[in-house]
Amino acid sequence: MNKPYVIGIAGSSGSGKTFFLKSFLNHFLAEQVTLISQDDYYIPANTKTKEENRHYNFDVPTAINRLAFFHDIKELFDGHTVYREEYTFNNPDAVPKILEIKPAPILIVEGLFIFHYEEVNELLDFRIFLDAEESVALARRLKRDLIERGYDHEDVMYKWNNHVVPAYNEYLAPFKPICDLVIINNTDDPKIIDDAANKISLDLKEKNSTIKII
Template sequence: MNNNKPYIIGIAGGSGSGKTFFLKCFLHHFSADEVCLISQDDYYRPVATQKIDENGWINFDLPEGIADEKLLEDLKLLMAGNSIERKEYTFNTNEENAKLLNITSAPIIIVEGLFVFHYPEIAALFDLKIFMDADEEITLNRRISRDEIERGYTRDMVMYQWVNHVMPAYKQYLLPYKGSCQKVIMNNKHVADDIIDISKEISDELKETVLAQ
């Protein structure tokens, strides 16, 4: 292994699969100079350029809605040991008020997001692919809870997006890559113990195989 090359981890999973919680648990096992995180969500193209469906809804669940060429460029900068700056994407926060993130390269670089396995040039850089999985009924219920609380959506609005945007995108742009992932993590339980244990197990492996080099 080339000690100068960071170890690149790709983490993807459908809406409600638990990516955010897994990452929180996973990152807890490392110091800031051991790992850095780059999120696909921070590369959304401007809202005005997003595709509108036949009923006038913006469809945020399409790979072309992400500036993947910029994501690739920034990832390569981090791999070369450089730092990057990126505005954090948060729902209902416009770009002018977005928090500016300064991301410093580290021995382990994590790239997470819905479509990170779909972009060939980005996927080719991953040393480890992790797929977060959960049954559809469970992911839908998590999505409903999140969008009603955090986004003020009605259940009808959530269901429209789920049926017309979320699930078609999941089946076309994410699920086909599940078989190419080295680790598939099922996250159907409502208790955190399993995810905490799995995140520790993977982090221990990486400390032995990557950071100890």
């Protein structure tokens, strides 16, 4: 199998990565694109050391099984299907699925540290950076963690101030200038997402005439 065209997508917490990915994937046929997410490579929390306030820090590069993440990306490069247990963010009520990640002409690699990990970054053909104003991003984070994950407000704010923002500043923000496309997503406007997807679609069509864009 020829090397896939690799798109790296990263962004601040609350920048709308999930919304963007869903919209972006709709521009391609299922067999044309595959997605591998750093989130499914978290090292289990029960193997980590808690801080004095009993919190785990998931916003550091060592929270990810970096070797396994890179290994599976290379497996996709070599045309092999990857099977990975879905990460459920330590939700005891969630039953993790076994993800089947098939090789495809377009590979999307998504995650907070994909630019920081040199071995992953050098594989990327196109880099997308999603960003949002801090107040907007925090509001989205609160909605997600309080409603969808059932976290305590005080815990969410502690992690935001002590884990999320420092990680963004150290491991992600420095790479913003080198990205091919920067999307400021403060409104969840579908047109912003569609315009970005169309831009990349045209770029892919020019590079590979065998990829049909829908």
